[in-house]
Amino acid sequence: MGDDRPCNMEGIGTVQIKMFDKMVRVLKEVRYVPQVKKNLISVGALEALGHAVSVRDGVLKITRGSMVVMKGVRCNNLYYLMGSTVTG
DSSP states (O other): OOSSOOOOOOEEEEEEEEETTSOEEEEEEEEEOTTOOSOOOOHHHHHHTTOEEEEETTEEEEEETTEEEEEEEEETTEEEESEEEOOO
């Protein structure tokens, strides 16, 4: 990564994430790319599904209607999700 070489995708699946508000959200059709060390969420893909995206004062909010679905905070010019992956 970072050297412009393509990476192979090894599968598509579903991931559960426990959000900042203790709700568990499900992301469907998630791509598994073993060479990528961090989990990435495509804001553009969420927007294409009808979610609204807003960024203000270092906080990223993904909303659906009036409900905040995801929240992230900026650190070193990257936004980190306020939540964790559910395993098991």
